[in-house]
Amino acid sequence: MKRSELISRILIVAGILLAVGAPLFLWARTPLIHARMAEDGGWSPDLIQAEVGKPLHLKITSDDVVHGFAVGQMDMQSVDVLPGKVTEITLNFDKPGVYTYYCTRWCGLNHWRMRGTIEVSGTPSDPEPATVPLYVSLDLDLDAPHDSPIVPNGKPSATSGQLLETNLPIDQGAEYYRSHSPYQIFADLSNTSLTETQRWDSVAYLWQINTTPESLANGRQLYAQNCAACHGETGAGDGVFADDLEIAGESSMQTMEGAMDMVMQSPVDFTNPRRMLGASPALLQGKILRGGMGTGMPMWGSIFTEEQIWDLIAYIYSFQFEYER
Amino acid sequence: MNRIELTRIPFIKNALKSRYPQLAVFIVMLIGYIFAILAGLIGTPVGSHNFSIVFVWIAWWAILILVAVPFFGRGWCAVCPIPLPGEWLQRGAILNPPDKRPKWLNLRFPKMFRNIWLQNISFLLLALFSSVLLTTPNITGIVLAAMLFAAIGLSTVFERRAFCRYLCPVGGFIGLYSQTAPIELRIKDKQICVKCEGKPCYNGSTNGYGCPWDVFPGGLTKNTYCGLCMECIRTCPHDNIAVNLRPFSADLAKPSTRMDEAFKAFIMLGSAIIYAGVLLGPWGAFKDAAYNVGSNAWLVYGVAFLAFIFVILPSLFTLGILNTKSALPLKQRFASLSTALIPLGLMFWVAFSLSFVLTNASYILAAFSDPLGLGWNLFGTANAAWQPMLTSILAPAQTLALVGGLIWSARTAQKAAGEVKVSPIPVIVYCFIVTSLMLWLLL
Amino acid sequence: MRFHLSLLLLVMAGLMVAFAPLPVPTTTPQERTFEIDAHQFAYSPSEFHVNPGDTVTIQLVSTDVVHGLYVDDYDISIEADPGQSATLTFVADKPGSFRFRCNVTCGAMHPFMIGKLTVGNNSWLYRSIGLSILAAIGFFPLSHLHLRAVQVSFSDRKTKEERIK
Numbered sequence: 031m032k033r034s035e036l037i038s039r040i041l042i043v044a045g046i047l048l049a050v051g052a053p054l055f056l057w058a059r060t061p062l063i064h065a066r067m068a069e070d071g072g073w074s075p076d077l078i079q080a081e082v083g084k085p086l087h088l089k090i091t092s093d094d095v096v097h098g099f100a101v102g103q104m105d106m107q108s109v110d111v112l113p114g115k116v117t118e119i120t121l122n123f124d125k126p127g128v129y130t131y132y133c134t135r136w137c138g139l140n141h142w143r144m145r146g147t148i149e150v151s152g153t154p155s156d157p158e159p160a161t162v163p164l165y166v167s168l169d170l171d172l173d174a175p176h177d178s179p180i181v182p183n184g185k186p187s188a189t190s191g192q193l194l195e196t197n198l199p200i201d202q203g204a205e206y207y208r209s210h211s212p213y214q215i216f217a218d219l220s221n222t223s224l225t226e227t228q229r230w231d232s233v234a235y236l237w238q239i240n241t242t243p244e245s246l247a248n249g250r251q252l253y254a255q256n257c258a259a260c261h262g263e264t265g266a267g268d269g270v271f272a273d274d275l276e277i278a279g280e281s282s283m284q285t286m287e288g289a290m291d292m293v294m295q296s297p298v299d300f301t302n303p304r305r306m307l308g309a310s311p312a313l314l315q316g317k318i319l320r321g322g323m324g325t326g327m328p329m330w331g332s333i334f335t336e337e338q339i340w341d342l343i344a345y346i347y348s349f350q351f352e353y354e355r
Numbered sequence: 356m357n358r359i360e361l362t363r364i365p366f367i368k369n370a371l372k373s374r375y376p377q378l379a380v381f382i383v384m385l386i387g388y389i390f391a392i393l394a395g396l397i398g399t400p401v402g403s404h405n406f407s408i409v410f411v412w413i414a415w416w417a418i419l420i421l422v423a424v425p426f427f428g429r430g431w432c433a434v435c436p437i438p439l440p441g442e443w444l445q446r447g448a449i450l451n452p453p454d455k456r457p458k459w460l461n462l463r464f465p466k467m468f469r470n471i472w473l474q475n476i477s478f479l480l481l482a483l484f485s486s487v488l489l490t491t492p493n494i495t496g497i498v499l500a501a502m503l504f505a506a507i508g509l510s511t512v513f514e515r516r517a518f519c520r521y522l523c524p525v526g527g528f529i530g531l532y533s534q535t536a537p538i539e540l541r542i543k544d545k546q547i548c549v550k551c552e553g554k555p556c557y558n559g560s561t562n563g564y565g566c567p568w569d570v571f572p573g574g575l576t577k578n579t580y581c582g583l584c585m586e587c588i589r590t591c592p593h594d595n596i597a598v599n600l601r602p603f604s605a606d607l608a609k610p611s612t613r614m615d616e617a618f619k620a621f622i623m624l625g626s627a628i629i630y631a632g633v634l635l636g637p638w639g640a641f642k643d644a645a646y647n648v649g650s651n652a653w654l655v656y657g658v659a660f661l662a663f664i665f666v667i668l669p670s671l672f673t674l675g676i677l678n679t680k681s682a683l684p685l686k687q688r689f690a691s692l693s694t695a696l697i698p699l700g701l702m703f704w705v706a707f708s709l710s711f712v713l714t715n716a717s718y719i720l721a722a723f724s725d726p727l728g729l730g731w732n733l734f735g736t737a738n739a740a741w742q743p744m745l746t747s748i749l750a751p752a753q754t755l756a757l758v759g760g761l762i763w764s765a766r767t768a769q770k771a772a773g774e775v776k777v778s779p780i781p782v783i784v785y786c787f788i789v790t791s792l793m794l795w796l797l798l
Numbered sequence: 799m800r801f802h803l804s805l806l807l808l809v810m811a812g813l814m815v816a817f818a819p820l821p822v823p824t825t826t827p828q829e830r831t832f833e834i835d836a837h838q839f840a841y842s843p844s845e846f847h848v849n850p851g852d853t854v855t856i857q858l859v860s861t862d863v864v865h866g867l868y869v870d871d872y873d874i875s876i877e878a879d880p881g882q883s884a885t886l887t888f889v890a891d892k893p894g895s896f897r898f899r900c901n902v903t904c905g906a907m908h909p910f911m912i913g914k915l916t917v918g919n920n921s922w923l924y925r926s927i928g929l930s931i932l933a934a935i936g937f938f939p940l941s942h943l944h945l946r947a948v949q950v951s952f953s954d955r956k957t958k959e960e961r962i963k
Binding site: 032034038042045049050053056094113116 | 378382385386389390393394397398399400401403404405448449450451453725726727728729730731
């Protein structure tokens with residue numbers, strides 16, 4: 031055939047091979063973590079191997095909506111994972127173990143189920159003793175009802191409680207605060223000469239001194255990012271997913287043997303004094319750590335540090351108590 | 356009569372006659388097309404960041420409907436890569452005809468299908484699935500690949516460019532609208548063709564191939580079926596073929612009376628109206644119905660879509676022209692008068708496309724640098740943010756297009772009505788009503 | 799002659815319809831607040847009307863995934879995660895009809911997640927329909943006159959040719 035014909039054929043075949051081959055090659059050599067809404071598969075892969083001391087480079091992309099990435103119980107800033115774009119992050123692990131990575135931007139009803147595991151191998155430097163959560167050592171039944179028999183007439187004020195502070199016959203330490211519900215402390219004050227309102231105010235004050243403004247601010251942010259979608263921006267259990275959870279209740283998972291109605295249900299209303307004032311911080315910590323066992327409440331044990339959970343709990347009580355500004 | 360022959364300019368004539376400039380464009384288009392298929396299949400599923408969606412449904416579509424069709428008629432067909440692999444196989448060569456031609460079946464396309472009904476159907480099929488097609492990269496990749504393979508397959512069975520002429524969903528409306536374009540390919544002197552032996556423009560010669568579009572250039576009076584491939588310019592031994600500049604919509608002075616073309620006009624008009632309402636309107640329920648293919652809502656949407664195009668629009672039109680007294684049968688009047696909807700439909704598509712193109716053109720920058728969504732940054736624009744462009748001129752531009760389209764279609768109606776000796780008023784009123792509807796939907 | 803005059807009249811009428819200032823009903827600017835729920839792929843409610851000069855506050859509540867709200871022409875936007883609604887306040891000083899759309903990729907049909915804000919009158923729509931009426935009506939006499947003008951000049955030429963002979 032003529033030379034021009036031959037050259038044209040070569041050009042075309044070469045061009046096509048290049049246009050197909052080069053991208054395919056590069057694509058195959060770019061391992062990406064794909065983020066998808068939990069309903070469509072969540073993270074893939076959802077299991078990553080790493081080593082202590084060896085930096086783990088990750089490239090993450092979203093296949094649908096805005097997601098985020100963070101590793102639980104690690105001091106790190108979460109990063110956004112945007113649809114069609116690639117986020118690069120490098121993680122360093124000091125201690126071996128099983129870490130959980132999770133989505134940090136609400137991506138649907140099952141956002142909290144979007145989790146994966148990083149198995150970090152290596153020799154442990156000091157084996158860490160496992161700490162038993164307070165609700166376990168107190169032997170609290172997390173699923174038993176905990177309504178407060180008495181509720182205050184208005185929102186108890188910590189400022190007013192502060193004025194009554196002197197000589198109150200109660201322990202004001204953290205251990206005491208954590209293991210008692212507001213109602214129990216209210217009851218413990220019954221043999222004083224304080225009025226009911228004053229007693230509630232004292233409880234509010236006790237709650238306030240067991241936290242700090244920074245912790246409350248931290249708790250507020252944690253609440254907004256993790257809880258408000260179900261529990262409501264004003265804590266009233268009326269978050270954007272509240273209705274979906276309630277409807278899902280009917281068509282839900284099997285109930286646990288011996289447990290109460292563990293069907294998906296409408297999220298708790300933190301502005302309800304009867305329910306909240308009967309719950310101790312330890313109880314709340316337990317619920318947050320363990321989750322709701324099929325009620326739709328996520329388990330946060332592998333995600334939040336203990337400090338984060340106490341901060342969050344302090345903030346949750348602020349729906350019940352008036353703290354000083 | 357008021358034509359400027361462009362091929363009189365030696366530079367233009369040589370550029371069109373030589374196979375090399377065309378080949379260069381072909382290679383770029385073909386590689387781009389195949390890359391788009393690849394991007395669709397292996398790239399990010401997020402449409403706005405995938406080369407296939409951005410470069411096909413935003414960049415290519417914008418150039419097609421805003422530039423290529425209004426100003427060059429079937430100009431896109433001249434450079435389209437879809438028929439190329441099949442045609443090269445069929446011809447046995449990329450450039451000039453080889454000494455030994457390969458023996459393919461070269462069947463004549465079945466007479467029953469030698470019209471644009473198959474193209475009407477293929478366009479409607481894409482239109483019914485458009486919400487998914489326009490937003491899902493792997494569907495776009497599959498459809499592009501399917502068209503490529505269909506073209507190759509058809510080339511090995513039938514003669515010439517069977518896919519292009521009878522199946523391509525885009526070709527259906529490009530052909531219809533090319534009648535409004537200001538360029539044309541025509542013979543210079545009819546007598547030369549009469550005396551010409553062998554008619555190599557249609558049958559091929561050593562210099563080139565017979566018209567792949569199954570058109571006899573000597574009898575070409577309208578742009579509708581000429582794909583501007585320039586083969587006839589290469590084969591004509593008498594230099595009797597020219598590419599001319601001419602007034603807009605010169606072809607509509609002789610309205611067609613074909614029903615397939617008439618219904619194509621309604622299909623394009625109706626789908627522009629529906630897209631404007633469903634895709635650009637504030638009614639979420641319609642968008643859900645259009646997107647959730649297979650659901651009951653989508654079935655209702657599909658039926659409503661087809662009813663609007665095949666029942667509502669044409670029957671209102673027919674009612675309007677029923678009372679016009681004429682010697683010609685209604686069918687002929689219907690087809691002839693519906694030519695007025697051709698410039699209107701084109702302007703409807705221009706107005707509709709302006710909106711989503713100006714809003715989303717900024718995605719082109721990001722997709723150019725990171726076509727597969729793998730985190731590349733080939734040209735530094737991967738992080739270009741989404742930013743609607745020129746939104747302040749959008750409303751005036753759409754008004755200009757739609758009102759301009761109305762004036763244009765009124766003029767066309769007048770000429771067509773003159774040909775069939777009826778009053779154009781019902782058609783003009785009809786055009787006014789649908790134009791107002793489109794204005795209300797878009798503005 | 800008559801043709802050119804009518805054409806001029808028509809063009810002037812067109813310019814008037816397109817550009818003449820419409821009487822603007824003066825309303826005292828108010829503060830308006832709207833809560834807009836965003837879900838894949840629509841806003842609810844999706845259409846609003848305010849008066850020019852109003853101070854508009856939009857509270858965007860995302861109910862499934864992260865959504866945004868961008869107002870065409872005003873070129874302002876906010877985004878909201880479910881559980882963290884966002885607020886956008888602006889003065890509606892530009893009259894007309896404006897689409898607002900999602901500017902955070904929220905799934906397949908994201909580019910078509912659109913709502914409509916009307917400030918005052920949708921004057922462009924009225925003007926463009928006015929122009930269409932003008933086009934449809936004015937078309938007739940104009941083309942009739944054009945035809946006559948062409949015929950007249952043609953017959954003029956014929957008579958001139960005959961005289962020359």
